[in-house]
Amino acid sequence: xxxxxxxxxxxxxxxxxxxxxxxxxxxxxxxxxxxxxxxxxxxxxxxxxxxxxxxxxxxxxxxxxxxxxxxxxxxxxxxxxxxxxxxxxxxxxxxxxxxxxxxxxxxxxxxxxxxxxxxxxxxxxxxxxxxxxxxxxxxxxxxxxxxxxxxxxxxxxxxxxxxxxxxxxxxxxxxxxxxxxxxxxxxxxxxxxxxxxxxxxxxxxxxxxxxxxxxxxxxxxxxxxxxxxxxxxxxxxxxxxxxxxxxxxxxxxxxxxxxxxxxxxxxxxxxxxxxxxxxxxxxxxxxxxxxxxxxxxxxxxxxxxxxxxxxxxxxxxxxxxxxxxxxxxxxxxxxxxxxxxxxxxxxxxxxxxxxxxxxxxxxxx
Numbered sequence: 255x256x257x258x259x260x261x262x263x264x265x266x267x268x269x270x271x272x273x274x275x276x277x278x279x280x281x282x283x284x285x286x287x288x289x290x291x292x293x294x295x296x297x298x299x300x301x302x303x304x305x306x307x308x309x310x311x312x313x314x315x316x317x318x319x320x321x322x323x324x325x326x327x328x329x330x331x332x333x334x335x336x337x338x339x340x341x342x343x344x345x346x347x348x349x350x351x352x353x354x355x356x357x358x359x360x361x362x363x364x365x366x367x368x369x370x371x372x373x374x375x376x377x378x379x380x381x382x383x384x385x386x387x388x389x390x391x392x393x394x395x396x397x398x399x400x401x402x403x404x405x406x407x408x409x410x411x412x413x414x415x416x417x418x419x420x421x422x423x424x425x426x427x428x429x430x431x432x433x434x435x436x437x438x439x440x441x442x443x444x445x446x447x448x449x450x451x452x453x454x455x456x457x458x459x460x461x462x463x464x465x466x467x468x469x470x471x472x473x474x475x476x477x478x479x480x481x482x483x484x485x486x487x488x489x490x491x492x493x494x495x496x497x498x499x500x501x502x503x504x505x506x507x508x509x510x511x512x513x514x515x516x517x518x519x520x521x522x523x524x525x526x527x528x529x530x531x532x533x534x535x536x537x538x539x540x541x542x543x544x545x546x547x548x549x550x551x552x553x554x555x556x557x558x559x560x561x562x563x564x565x566x567x568x569x570x571x572x573x574x575x576x577x578x579x580x581x582x583x584x585x586x587x588x589x590x591x592x593x594x595x596x597x598x599x600x601x602x603x604x605x606x607x608x609x610x611x612x613x614x615x616x617x618x619x
Contacts, residue, residue, distance in 0.1 A: 275302045275555035280479045281521040284486050288522075297321050303479035304555060307331040311374045332373030338362065339372065341420035342380045343451040348399035349384070350453025354392045357383040357441065357455045358448055359465060366449055367462065368487045375480055379421035385438060386426040389413070390599035396424070397600070408588055408595050428468055432581035433572050435505040436468075463492040464500055467513040474567025475512065475550035476558050485517055486525075494528055507534050508571045512542050516550050545570055561589075 279299050286293045294316055300309030306327035310320040320328070342362055349356045361377035369375060384392045396415050397403065401422065404414035411427035428436050441461055448454035457465055466488050470477060501510040511532040518526025534542075546567060558564070565582060572578035587593060 275304070275479065277520060277551045277554055279303055280482055280554055283479065284482060284517075285521055287483065287486065292316050294318070297324060300324070302555075305375070305479055305483070307376065308369070308374050308480070308483070311369065311371045328373045331376040334376040335365065335372050337418060338377055338380055338420050339450070341417055341422065342454075344399060344417065345380070345382065345396060345401070345415075345422055346451035346454045348395045348401075349382075349392055352391050352395035354384055354388045354395060355442055355445075355455060356392070356453065357445055357457060358450055359383060359457055359462070360469060362450060363448065363456055363462075364484055367456065368484055379423055381423045381425065383425045383428070383438070383441070385442060389424075389426045392424060393598050393600040396422070403598055405598070406595055408593060410584070410588055413598065428465060429472075430581055430584065432577045432584060433471075433568070434468060434509070435503075437504065441465075459488070460492040460497050460500065463488040463497055464504065464506065464510065467501075467509045468506060470513050471509045471568060471571045473558055474564050474571070475516065475546050476553040476556065476564075476567075477550065478555060482517060482520060485513055486522060489514075489517070489522075489525060489528075494531075498528075498531060498533070502533060505573050505577075507532055508538070508542060508573050511539060512546050512550070512571065515539075515543065515547050519547065519551060542570070 279302050283295060283299060283303065283305070286295055292312070292315055295309055295312050297309060300306055301323070306324045307330070310324040310328035313320040313324065339362065342358065346356065346358070358381070360381040361375075362380055365372055365374060365377070393403065393413060399417075401415040401417045404416065407414045410430050412423050412425040415422040415424060427438065428434070441457065442455070444458040444461055445455040446458060448456040456462075466485055470481060470485070497510065501507050511529055511534055514525045514529035514532065518529055549567065553559075559567070565585060569578040569582045572581055
């Protein structure tokens with residue numbers, strides 16, 4: 255079955271069972287959130303989707319008292335996010351003093367950009383983006399501010415730091431270069447000031463949409479309902495024609511198409527129409543529908559698949575088949591037990607080249 259055929263009435267093809275989430279639950283929630291005036295969202299639906307804290311926020315905005323269980327989840331999310339926000343501000347101050355332009359994106363940015371409430375959804379960590387040429391300076395600034403580096407991190411495009419029990423993901427690229435070709439300098443040129451902390455930047459609206467689509471590919475579209483809530487909100491603020499043009503230059507048409515098609519299959523007719531404008535062949539779109547989109551709609555609120563499945567899904571989303579093969583090979587190499595983690599860029603013996611230079615050198619030798 256092509257999931258796109260059910261977009262006019264998703265509940266006709268997907269049935270919820272007690273205590274479980276289904277695409278029909280997501281579709282109904284997204285439809286309510288598209289209403290021009292606030293509408294009460296079913297507590298049971300929010301509970302099934304793991305959005306109790308968000309449901310608490312929505313209920314309070316209507317001037318009503320949330321159920322005790324939702325209020326508890328809200329307080330838990332708030333207690334989780336407050337230390338993250340404090341550590342983010344600490345990191346922002348350190349990076350600003352070092353003169354390192356830094357973009358905060360994903361979770362902490364969404365709390366401001368989309369939810370407007372620090373307790374609307376619990377976040378796991380803080381995501382920051384710096385230019386690759388500033389990576390060494392950024393690392394040194396965080397170390398000097400008392401952050402501890404995770405020297406066992408074996409990721410090609412980011413470093414991990416920790417302070418006061420809070421994880422900071424310091425990205426110097428959004429993804430491995432074989433997967434997509436983002437112009438990171440352009441992201442910084444278009445970025446605007448963030449309201450969160452001193453010196454922090456936030457992505458421009460259309461870039462924020464595209465980066466969200468990229469992040470939806472990280473788990474091969476095995477996504478919680480919150481990811482679609484955020485996708486819908488970001489789509490409403492983006493310049494869609496510009497998004498399609500940038501997606502082509504960033505080599506991420508498959509990611510943009512699949513995100514729009516998934517949102518369309520969940521009842522967003524505008525997203526479904528926009529998916530038809532993405533410049534991919536009909537055969538490519540049919541393949542993405544059959545493999546990625548079908549998996550996405552089956553996997554709402556389910557556990558993350560194993561690594562082999564995840565790698566296959568990620569590779570399928572790479573626009574260029576040759577680069578997909580190169581990505582899979584490089585990714586597997588970096589996961590090997592014998593592969594030592596890359597040293598910090600701020601250390602004297604660290605490689606100074608791009609984020610995948612070590613992998614390229616090893617594969618070429």
